Amino acid sequence: MEPPLPHPDPAQLRWLFIDLNAFFASAEQQMNPDWRGKPVIVRPAPSEYSGAIAASYESRPYGIRTGTRVSEARKLCPDLIVAEARPDVYVKLHKQIMAEINLHIPVFKVGSIDECSCELQGPERIEANAVALARRIQDGIKKNVGECLRSSVGLAPSRFLAKTACGMKKPDGLTILRLHELPAPLLDLPVSDFPGIGRRMQQRLAAAGIHDTQGLWAMSPKQARAVWNSVEGERIWRGLHGLHTELPPEQAPASIGHSHVLAAEMRTPEKTRAVARRLLVKCGARLRRMGVTGGVLGLHIEMEGADRYERRRGERVAVQCHLDPTQDTFALLAALDGLWRQAAPVLKRGRPNTVGVNILNLKPRAAFEADLFSDGPDMNGNAPSLRLSQAMDELNKRFGKDTISIGPNAGLPAYIGAKIAFNRIPDEEDFWE
Known part of the structure; x- marks a missing residue:
């Protein structure tokens, strides 16, 4: 033969x-x-x-x-x-x-x-x-x-x-x-050099007896799926072996949020609150741009002593509240006032380092089905404060960020809330909202 x-x-x-x-x-x-x-x-x-x-x-x-x-x-x-x-x-x-x-x-x-x-x-x-x-x-x-x-x-x-x-x-x-x-060119690489294998995943691999690329290569697809506890393990196994894998389907975001590392002069309760409010104003504009409502509002604050790069945490407060589905900035700010009162005792014990807000339980506004006792989110789009929020969006888009603002913005950072995250590139609108 x-x-x-x-x-x-x-x-x-x-x-x-x-x-x-x-x-x-x-x-x-x-x-x-x-x-x-x-x-x-x-x-x-x-x-x-x-x-x-x-x-x-x-x-x-x-x-x-x-x-x-x-x-x-x-x-x-x-x-x-x-x-x-x-x-x-x-x-x-x-x-x-x-x-x-x-x-x-x-x-x-x-x-x-x-x-x-x-x-x-x-x-x-x-x-x-x-x-x-x-x-x-x-x-x-x-x-x-x-x-x-x-x-x-x-x-x-x-x-x-x-x-x-x-x-x-x-x-x-x-x-x-x-x-x-393959796999010869890979064997000298530490497992941390491969996409999707961060510190926690390295720990899980080590617990499964895998400490180097040779061990990673020798895994079976079934073993990889078990270690990752999801189909992602099999995707990574296939990718490592040079095999094609379809991308997982894109999913609509389950939440939106913004956070900000505070400059030294901003680390007072009053200025931290002003930053939180400005971040939430940006979230409200994003909700309207996306055509969705939010049903849960979260506030989180880290106090000095936290260091994300040294993986050291300071005291942290994280509080949430449920909302009637809304995309109205004024309704969101009213809810934030309640969360701020819950967070106030922690702020008395030190200086804040980072503040962030997030909105969860996102749903398309058009998907809401009104019943006999409710006009739906934001009075079916006719709430006066929502219409005011929408008018502010148009003015800021046309004439520049903070042409119209809710409360004074003096001293707030220029790029507040327009952070570039690993998996999110800001839209052009992020810089005027």
């Missing part, structure tokens, strides 16, 4: 994943030419106790990384440039970058503000062509969007492996993981 013919495409490259390197810091260097080639970090709030949300590659030799406390970073590098985060600038650059990538290959999925995946088609799957495509994208971003905006690219048979490859060589890296060479 003759041996089988070799596969014409043993590498089986199907995915291209691109990640912008130190994106926020690189964006600041792009917008400030005098900062290029110098150590730069970006902080989320004007506080020496906050952690860097981005660190330029020039700051890395000093031991500065994402999460390094600002005060510590200044000690490590006396010439360090500390930039205040500008989410609107980063969102604008993100859109320009995605537009540039789309000129070369359609963007399949935007993973976060600094990364996306693209599916290779036809001749693009030939390795030489895939490499040339990757280089064109990297060069196009630098030439047409900004020379400081370096990126790394991963090419692999699965999205999971392409994302893994993307992180193996930074900055300006290009890494290829070929199906017929």
